[in-house]
Amino acid sequence: MIEVCNLEKTYGDGENRVLAVNHVSFDVKDGEFLSIVGKSGSGKSTLMHMIGGLEKPTSGKIVVDGQDIAGFNSSELTKYRLTKIGFVFQAFHLETQFSVFENIRIPLLISGVDFKEHAPRIESVLEQVDLTEKKNVPISKLSGGQKQRVAIARSLVTGVPYLLADEPCGNLDSESSEMIMKLFRKINQDGKTIVLVTHNIEAAQSTDRIIELKDGRII
Numbered sequence: 001m002i003e004v005c006n007l008e009k010t011y012g013d014g015e016n017r018v019l020a021v022n023h024v025s026f027d028v029k030d031g032e033f034l035s036i037v038g039k040s041g042s043g044k045s046t047l048m049h050m051i052g053g054l055e056k057p058t059s060g061k062i063v064v065d066g067q068d069i070a071g072f073n074s075s076e077l078t079k080y081r082l083t084k085i086g087f088v089f090q091a092f093h094l095e096t097q098f099s100v101f102e103n104i105r106i107p108l109l110i111s112g113v114d115f116k117e118h119a120p121r122i123e124s125v126l127e128q129v130d131l132t133e134k135k136n137v138p139i140s141k142l143s144g145g146q147k148q149r150v151a152i153a154r155s156l157v158t159g160v161p162y163l164l165a166d167e168p169c170g171n172l173d174s175e176s177s178e179m180i181m182k183l184f185r186k187i188n189q190d191g192k193t194i195v196l197v198t199h200n201i202e203a204a205q206s207t208d209r210i211i212e213l214k215d216g217r218i219i
């Protein structure tokens with residue numbers, strides 16, 4: 001479970017001070033599929049980056065499975081990200097010159113997973129995202145929807161319980177977006193807890209619960 005408690009993020013100071021996330025509190029239950037919506041600049045990505053351990057809160061708590069990650073040092077945060085969180089971004093963040101297989105392998109290498117386990121684990125997530133036949137293809141030869149499916153497979157390969165997706169369909173046409181949303185719903189049914197940021201209200205409506213942010217606050 002993720003418990004966000006009175007979370008604040010302020011950038012800059014004086015005249016340049018921006019209150020990006022303004023004392024936000026909510027829970028994400030295990031197995032839940034939650035979406036976060038709100039206008040550009042409302043604080044969605046800042047919130048996701050804090051939950052994902054990519055950015056430090058100014059104040060407040062983020063309790064994940066009983067541990068407050070806001071107090072973690074950098075090595076604790078690295079371990080937290082590797083064991084708990086899968087991140088999927090709008091811009092994919094894949095190594096375009098490498099193959100599908102090599103991209104999905106990266107978190108296994110970083111986590112020090114036994115080499116013997118790499119191929120079976122990668123094949124299993126490739127099956128989940130229906131890309132088995134693209135295993136040895138370089139990323140540069142894939143469509144946007146296929147790239148996002150590789151990114152999702154990479155986020156799942158270490159077996160993390162939480163998936164954070166920030167506008168994963170933002171660069172995709174409507175057909176690919178619907179396919180990615182279907183895949184998220186399947187992954188959620190298979191037991192992953194998902195937090196999705198989206199501009200697409202229809203996509204949000206297909207999740208369990210919607211939180212709307214405005215000027216850094218939940219409305």
Ligand SMILES: Nc1ncnc2c1ncn2[C@@H]1O[C@H](COP(=O)(O)OP(=O)(O)OP(=O)(O)O)[C@@H](O)[C@H]1O
Pocket residue numbers: 011012018019020038039040041042043044045046047
């Ligand atoms: N690194 C930063 N330095 C200073 N201000 C920042 C930084 N990152 C975000 N902000 C500010 O914080 C506020 C929230 O930004 P954030 O990126 O979280 O919005 P968002 O809801 O994700 O928007 P979008 O829908 O455009 O992605 C904005 O006013 C933004 O300008």
Ligand SMILES: [Mg+2]
Pocket residue numbers: 044045046166
């Ligand atoms: Mg954003």
